[in-house]
Amino acid sequence: MRTQAGKLGKWVIGVLLILAGNNSISVWAARDSIAVYQGKIIDADSRLPIMYASIFVEGTNIGTVANAEGEFMLKVPLNNGGRIGFSHLGYKTIFIPRNEMKASGNVIALKPEIVSLQEIIVRVEDPELIIRGALANISKNYSRKPAMINGFYRETIQQNRRYVSVAEAVLEAYKSPYNNYFLNDKVRVLIGRKSQDVKKMDTVVVKFQGGPVLPFFIDIAKNPENIINESFFNQYTLKLTGQVSLDDIRCYVVEFKQRKDVNQPLYEGKFYIDVNNLAIAAAEFSVSEYGLPYATSTYIKKKPATMKVDILRANYYVKYNKTGDVWQLAYTRSELAFKCKWPKKLFSSNYIISTEMAVTDLDYNNIEKIKMAEAFKSSEIFSDRVEDFRNDDFWGDYNIIVPEESVLSAIKKLNRKLMRQQ
Structure with missing residues (x-):
C-alpha cells in the first residue's frame, strides 16, 4: 500500500x-466590455496587508485571490451588476457596490471576527x-x-x-x-x-x-x-x-x-x-x-x-x-x-x-x-x-x-x- x-x-x-x-x-474578450478594479486588502486594526484574501462578484462564480502583499485586480463584465465581496479566514466578509469601487487605489479593510466562547x-x-x-x-x-x-x-x-x-x-x-x-x-x-x-x-x-x-x-x-x-x-x-x-x-x-x-x-x-x-x-x-x-x-x-x-x-x-x-x-x-x-x-x-x-x-x-x-x-x-x-x-x-x-x-x-x- x-x-x-x-x-x-x-x-x-x-x-x-x-x-x-x-x-x-488570442484572448477572448474586448477590453471595453469589462470593468477593472485594483487595490489592496488590509487588516482594519493593524493596517497590515491580508495575504491571499478572496475577491469575488456576489451571486456569480467570478473571482480571484489577493497576493501575499494583499494586492488584487478583478476584471468584471460590464453587464454584471453584482457587488464585490472580500473575505478571508478569521475576518468578517464585506460587500461593496460596484459604483463605490474605483478603478485603482481601493483600500479594503477587513475586521477580524473573533468567535467568543459564549x-x-x-x-x-x-x-x-x-x-x-x-x-x-x-x-x-x-x-x-x-x-x-x-x-x-x-x-x-x-x-x-x-x-x-x-x-x-x-x-x-x-x-x-x-x-x-x-x-x-x-x-x-x-x-x-x-x-x-x-x-x-x-x-x-x-x-x-x-x-x-x-x-x-x-x-x-x-x-x-x-x-x-x-x-x-x-x-x-x-x-x-x-x-x-x-x-x-x-x-x-x-x-x-x-x-x-x-x-x-x-x-x-x-x-x-x-x-x-x-x-x-x-x-x-x-x-x-x-x-x-x-x-x-x-x-x-x-x-x-x-x-x-x-x-x-x-x-x-x-x-x-x-x-x-x-x-x-x-x-x-x-x-x-x-x-x-x-x-x-x-x-x-x-x-x-x-x-x-x-x-x-x-x-x-x-x-x-x-x-x-x-x-x-x-x-x-x-x-x-x-x-x-x-x-x-x-x-x-x-x-x-x-x-x-x-x-x-x-x-x-x-x-x-x-x-x-x-
Missing part, C-alpha cells in the same frame, strides 16, 4: 535535478466523528454535476532566494462530479508564458513535473484518499481546537498530527469544517517533522547519484467556495523547499518551488470534456509547455493573481536577460 504522502509524490509532485548541459492563443455551540465533540462526517457528506455538500473551470496558475522556482523561473497560465479544466471518484479532472493550458534563467541554476537544472495538475490533485474533497483513509485514524492524533469564521461560515478547527511512532512521510495540519453541514471549507497541511526524514524519495524523482538532497518543508493549502448549497474548489497553494549538496563542496544550494491556482470562473452549463491529447499530464514540465514573456497586456480580460513585487521584479530582470540573449 502506498503512503498518503507517497501518492502526492508519485503521481504529481516530481522534481527532476538534471545536470546542466543536458503559440499563444457563541460556540459544539455539536460534535469527537474530532474523529467530525472528520468521518465530513467524508460521509462529500456527495451531498459538493457539486454532483460536472463543471468547466477557468483558473489562473503561477509556478515559481527560487535558488538561494533568487527567482530563476516564473511561469504562468490561464487554465481550463473539466471538473468531474464530486460524487464520482472514478471520473478524473482534466486540465489544459489556454495561454501561458514564462521567464527563466537556466544558466543561474549552478550545475543542475530544476524541473517540476505536473504543475497545473497539482491543484486538482490536492482537492481533498475530490481525492480524500490522498490524506484521509482508514489508516489516517491510526497514524494521526486529532484535536478539536475551536471554531473560526471563514466566508461568514462557522467552522470547526480540527488539528491532525502524525504520530511519532509512524516512520513515513505523513502530515500535520488543520481542517476547517462547516459546523452546520460538515463540509470541508479549507485545509492546510505540511509534511510533518517526523515525516521529513523520509520524504526525499517521495518528492525527488531524478538526481545525480552523488548529490545529497534533503526536503526542508512541503506545505499545501486548499480552499472551497460555497454558492447556494454547493461547495466547489476555489484556491490552492503549495510550497516545496529542499537543499542540494555535492560531496566535497563547501556550500549547498537551497531551492523553493511554489505554485498557486485561483479559480476565476465556473460554468455548469457549457460542458466540454477535454481530450486526452490536450490534457496536461502529471509527467509533463509546465515551463517547457509555455513561451517566453513578450507582451505586457498578455492576459487581456482574463482574471489573474497580481504578482508580488519580488516576483514582478524577478520577471523584469529575467526578461532583460532574455532580450540580451536574442
Whole structure:
C-alpha cells in the first residue's frame, strides 16, 4: 500500500535535478466590455496587508485571490451588476457596490471576527466523528454535476532566494462530479508564458513535473484518499481546537498530527469544517517533522547519484467556495523547499518551488470534456509547455493573481536577460 504522502509524490509532485548541459492563443474578450478594479486588502486594526484574501462578484462564480502583499485586480463584465465581496479566514466578509469601487487605489479593510466562547455551540465533540462526517457528506455538500473551470496558475522556482523561473497560465479544466471518484479532472493550458534563467541554476537544472495538475490533485474533497483513509485514524492524533469564521461560515478547527511512532512521510495540519453541514471549507497541511526524514524519495524523482538532497518543508493549502448549497474548489497553494549538496563542496544550494491556482470562473452549463491529447499530464514540465514573456497586456480580460513585487521584479530582470540573449 502506498503512503498518503507517497501518492502526492508519485503521481504529481516530481522534481527532476538534471545536470546542466543536458503559440499563444488570442484572448477572448474586448477590453471595453469589462470593468477593472485594483487595490489592496488590509487588516482594519493593524493596517497590515491580508495575504491571499478572496475577491469575488456576489451571486456569480467570478473571482480571484489577493497576493501575499494583499494586492488584487478583478476584471468584471460590464453587464454584471453584482457587488464585490472580500473575505478571508478569521475576518468578517464585506460587500461593496460596484459604483463605490474605483478603478485603482481601493483600500479594503477587513475586521477580524473573533468567535467568543459564549457563541460556540459544539455539536460534535469527537474530532474523529467530525472528520468521518465530513467524508460521509462529500456527495451531498459538493457539486454532483460536472463543471468547466477557468483558473489562473503561477509556478515559481527560487535558488538561494533568487527567482530563476516564473511561469504562468490561464487554465481550463473539466471538473468531474464530486460524487464520482472514478471520473478524473482534466486540465489544459489556454495561454501561458514564462521567464527563466537556466544558466543561474549552478550545475543542475530544476524541473517540476505536473504543475497545473497539482491543484486538482490536492482537492481533498475530490481525492480524500490522498490524506484521509482508514489508516489516517491510526497514524494521526486529532484535536478539536475551536471554531473560526471563514466566508461568514462557522467552522470547526480540527488539528491532525502524525504520530511519532509512524516512520513515513505523513502530515500535520488543520481542517476547517462547516459546523452546520460538515463540509470541508479549507485545509492546510505540511509534511510533518517526523515525516521529513523520509520524504526525499517521495518528492525527488531524478538526481545525480552523488548529490545529497534533503526536503526542508512541503506545505499545501486548499480552499472551497460555497454558492447556494454547493461547495466547489476555489484556491490552492503549495510550497516545496529542499537543499542540494555535492560531496566535497563547501556550500549547498537551497531551492523553493511554489505554485498557486485561483479559480476565476465556473460554468455548469457549457460542458466540454477535454481530450486526452490536450490534457496536461502529471509527467509533463509546465515551463517547457509555455513561451517566453513578450507582451505586457498578455492576459487581456482574463482574471489573474497580481504578482508580488519580488516576483514582478524577478520577471523584469529575467526578461532583460532574455532580450540580451536574442
